Amino acid sequence: MVSQEGAEGYDCWKLALKIHELSEAGSREFESSKLLASVLRNHGFDVVEKFMGIPTAFRAKKVVGNGKPSIAFLAEYDALPGIGHACGHNLIASSAVFSAIRASEKVENGTIEVIGTPDEEGSGEWAGSKIIMADGGAFRNVDLVLGSHPGDQWNVGTQSLAVQDIEVTFRGRAAHEAASPDSGRSALDAAVLAYTAVNMLRQHVRRDVNFVMHGIIKEGGTASNVTPERAVITYGIRSTDLEYHGKLVERFLKIVEGCAMATETELSVKKLGPLFSTTKLNRALSNAVREKLLRMGVECPPTEETFKEMPKGSTDFANVTQVVPALEVGFKIAAEGTPWHSRESLEAAKSATAKDALLTVIEALSDTAKEFAENRDLRKRIADDFKDDARYK
Ligand SMILES: [Zn+2]
Numbered sequence: 001m002v003s004q005e006g007a008e009g010y011d012c013w014k015l016a017l018k019i020h021e022l023s024e025a026g027s028r029e030f031e032s033s034k035l036l037a038s039v040l041r042n043h044g045f046d047v048v049e050k051f052m053g054i055p056t057a058f059r060a061k062k063v064v065g066n067g068k069p070s071i072a073f074l075a076e077y078d079a080l081p082g083i084g085h086a087c088g089h090n091l092i093a094s095s096a097v098f099s100a101i102r103a104s105e106k107v108e109n110g111t112i113e114v115i116g117t118p119d120e121e122g123s124g125e126w127a128g129s130k131i132i133m134a135d136g137g138a139f140r141n142v143d144l145v146l147g148s149h150p151g152d153q154w155n156v157g158t159q160s161l162a163v164q165d166i167e168v169t170f171r172g173r174a175a176h177e178a179a180s181p182d183s184g185r186s187a188l189d190a191a192v193l194a195y196t197a198v199n200m201l202r203q204h205v206r207r208d209v210n211f212v213m214h215g216i217i218k219e220g221g222t223a224s225n226v227t228p229e230r231a232v233i234t235y236g237i238r239s240t241d242l243e244y245h246g247k248l249v250e251r252f253l254k255i256v257e258g259c260a261m262a263t264e265t266e267l268s269v270k271k272l273g274p275l276f277s278t279t280k281l282n283r284a285l286s287n288a289v290r291e292k293l294l295r296m297g298v299e300c301p302p303t304e305e306t307f308k309e310m311p312k313g314s315t316d317f318a319n320v321t322q323v324v325p326a327l328e329v330g331f332k333i334a335a336e337g338t339p340w341h342s343r344e345s346l347e348a349a350k351s352a353t354a355k356d357a358l359l360t361v362i363e364a365l366s367d368t369a370k371e372f373a374e375n376r377d378l379r380k381r382i383a384d385d386f387k388d389d390a391r392y393k
Helices: 012-022 030-042 089-106 129-135 187-204 242-263 283-295 303-308 317-321 343-348 352-374 376-388
Strands: 046-049 058-064 070-075 110-116 144-151 162-171 212-220 230-239 266-276 326-332
Touching (some): 012 352, 030 058, 030 089, 110 352, 144 352, 187 242, 283 352, 326 352
Antiparallel strands (some): 046 058, 058 110
């Protein structure tokens, strides 16, 4: 247990190491969220725990001066089941908490917040909690959202893939495969047909939308002499075009329905988790953060360059960027090419390089918050880019 007193004396590095050690998987980050909330309370923040009914979420707030504008830092603190903090979310947590603390010292006016957003990795009940928050209006009164994510490079915003995970269950009819095969209807046949048929979709889609589709046959029968009466496939369907992504999901569903019809089986479809959006990039915001990083001697590639990079994954942070100007800064804690979610990244998340990078990120983000609070022109440029959607320009 973390007591209020126990939270005293935590600096950003001690906090990052403690979260690394706690190593709590998504939706079960009870001690981690309690510790982060306690550190913020000790620095004068008002904390609401179990924010939006999510057991390990919280929202911490500190009003400075007239309280405007409102700037929120997003914390993640879920570890990967089995391996631990191999995605470095311990650093994200510490960066959010201490960027907010520093920002509250730097601004003359503003409401500085930290929102604790559990289960980014999607390993529990509250998977993709930022999506629940974005859809539930958590960012309605927020003017700017800042976050960070460690990796093998510095960057000020990259595109991400929209993704929807889908599970399809086929139900056939069991029968003796030798004595009465004619009365059996194979759910496995439907699954295999579907696996083959959805592959044919790949050729007939737009080439500019980064279409990615990955699937498995999760269940396919229990004994070879019994017609499989139940088979399950799961797929992830991804794209960088949110609108077109919806059409791809529709086409996928049409295909699996056709396979059920062809094999005289029945199907049920379940969407696994919410739709992860694409990222709405914001050039003015990215440039503002990059300028701070360059000043601190970080070799951060030009904004345009990373905007154009091929997106590698999906994140629930993307859904936040759709409702409020938001940026997740990528910071380098390991050599380029280091595999992520690995033993190497687990070590990197508590390395001396990570410590230096963390300190830099905290200064850059809190400086950005200060500039946002003070510079009306920057706020206008960020708002204009948000309206325009800087993605493809
Ligand atoms: Zn991560």
